[in-house]
Amino acid sequence: MAKGSYLKKLFQSFNEGNTEEFKAIAKNIIDDERKKNHYQLADELQRIINSTSLKQLRKAESNFNNNLLHLLPKDKDSNFNLVDVKTSKILLDDLILDEFVSTLLKDFIREYEGAEILESYGLKPRNRYLFCGPPGCGKTVTAEAIAGELNIPILYTRFDSIVSSYLGETASNLRKIFDFIEKGTWILFFDEFDAISKQRDSVDEHGELKRVVNTFLQLLDNYNGDSIIIAATNHQNLLDQAVWRRFDEVIMFDKPKESQITELLRKNLKRYPCSEINFVELSKGLVGYAHADIERIILNTIRTAIIENDSYVDDNKIRKQMDIYRERAKIYNKIND
Template sequence: MSKHKTHSRLPRSKGIDMGTCYTPEECEKKVKRIVLGQTNQQIVEEFITIIGMKERFEQYEVPIPNKIVMFGPPGTGKTLTAFYIAARLKLPLIVVRLDALIHSHLGETGSNIRKIFDYAKATPCVLFLDEFDAIGRTRDHFDEAKEMARVVNTLLQCLDEFEGDSIFVAATNLEAELDHAIWRRFDTKMTYAMPGDKDREQFIHLHLDGFEQDEPVHQAASELLAGCSFADMEQIILKAKRKAIIEHRPLRFTFIEEAYSEYKPNVQ
């Protein structure tokens, strides 16, 4: 499936696309089994409601939010939420390729950042920048701190000037590494955590309901998977389903146990 069919060409750096574009339909497919948790669900719903009431907000001269920052451990749904927001807003999602954006040559990173923001200003989309802290840490890639300050300044300027119908979404595992001035620019902040009991159960239901089982496995699976991230749970459940499929048998708890010990999740 072509990912670029309906969109103007993405900005390029050294001849390479700086991002991947997903259509709203592609985004929709990815988020069928999302578990957001009550607080984040509320934040997203409010955000989407506001976007849908643009004119009313203009009338009151209250700016609408358009910059979201997500913070939390790996595998808890930050990237997935970017897909979800794009699907809900029926906007294409541009996932920026950080390796194409960050450049060791003077000025090149800043100019790439500008290009990608200019694109988002001109083309309604959800612009998603993962590992956002890497921009705040570009110091490692440069000889001069001065150059680093310039990159951060460019980013601040781009954030300040970001307007129109696009949404900017940034995600990071390392909240502390982010420049404070950048952090302040975001109107919407979402925090992610490892799944609690309720989230885990909901996730297990979403993945197991509808898959043939010869014994109820939900309860035991939920106990076994305690402490896993959503990403780990997903991998283990998929592994267990594969085992059931190749053996032409319904799913049973032993498949999940085997999958767990083969996958070896990093559980604290």
């Protein structure tokens, strides 16, 4: 443990609001613990200090980012914003994710919070992520949760503005976005990423799209800022092969397993009184549904109960909504046959 004199000075500096002295004393305590071979404790103390510094930095960056909002990149011809800015209060613990995916994301958060330690070794945290998988399985909300965890604004790219009918303007719009994120710290989120990153050797694609893919690859290669870039696609098989190598990590978001479905049911049913819910049987009946499908079924069940003045939700009411949703799925499947 730290010596009494260190602890006394630590508390005095805290009481006086002397941040620099507080950090200097904390560093001495951490160094002492390392000398005693208490590496785990020293690393944990260092992580806490870095996290505190990061929170202060994020607050300053948040103010700085807000001052940049009037500089949001715009399409030259339409004058529409190329990105939408949002903040998020969602956290990773609010989501029901596969355990492996959850571990990867928490490691990523720790890595980003420990950026100062990594930089002391000449390394930077990974900041390019590709999210793949079926629609409705949590890709977008996970990007929002990362933004919430790190208290960083999220920039949603607007493909209706980025993709221009004018030759060369789409690539130019992409450059504007990358130039903008160099000015602050953001999470840049490309949804439906395959729209600008399809295979260049496809005979169906014209020369302009190939130039757009080339431009994006160059921008990603040359980017060296502090912002985090997350791309999401439901059609990973359409991506150009060179795109995959540009991302530090590729994460697959699959439809929930039976145990995850049970968690989703319990989480969403907390909103309203329940009676005689057989979670095991319901979960079996919902295997193959996406996270968003299951949430929609439960919320529709609750809405119906409220409107019909029912005092509770039960198995039968949920199953009725499952039947309705199956009919909806048949329509979707016919359209896509």
